[in-house]
Amino acid sequence: MKQRGFTLIEVLVAVAILAMGIVAIIMLFSGGLRSVASTEDHLDLALVASAEMRSLLLKETLEEGTEVVERQGYELWKSITEIETDKTEALPFKMFLIKVEIKKGNRVFTLKTEKVVNRSLYESP
Numbered sequence: 001m002k003q004r005g006f007t008l009i010e011v012l013v014a015v016a017i018l019a020m021g022i023v024a025i026i027m028l029f030s031g032g033l034r035s036v037a038s039t040e041d042h043l044d045l046a047l048v049a050s051a052e053m054r055s056l057l058l059k060e061t062l063e064e065g066t067e068v069v070e071r072q073g074y075e076l077w078k079s080i081t082e083i084e085t086d087k088t089e090a091l092p093f094k095m096f097l098i099k100v101e102i103k104k105g106n107r108v109f110t111l112k113t114e115k116v117v118n119r120s121l122y123e124s125p
Contacts, residue, residue, distance in 0.1 A: 045109035048074060049102045053111050056080070061121050062096045077101040083114070092119050 006014075056062070062080050069076045079099040088095055093116045101110045 041107060045102050045104060049100045049109050049111045052100045056098050062117060073104055075103040094119050
């Protein structure tokens with residue numbers, strides 16, 4: 001007499017293989033979601049740093065110094081340093097190095113640029 005169907009062992013093996021496949025797919029999705037969250041944090045830092053850099057670049061004059069600001073879970077460092085003073089003292093402009101660094105947890109995002117400012121803006125009328 002021939003019976004139709006699967007044995008208990010065959011069913012258990014099939015369920016185990018199916019379960020391993022489902023677990024692998026779930027792990028891929030969770031890894032992707034972690035990557036998206038990490039990218040979102042990095043983008044947030046970049047946007048805040050970029051906005052701070054733009055606000056510094058829009059200023060007519062710059063003053064040397066470092067400022068640390070804490071807000072919304074961020075630690076923001078703004079540093080302005082006059083550079084090339086020996087080469088520009090006879091020229092009608094000053095050169096500044098501007099550095100904006102933002103930290104959140106163990107993530108750090110840094111922007112640096114240089115700006116040339118008319119020296120006459122610093123002289124008294």
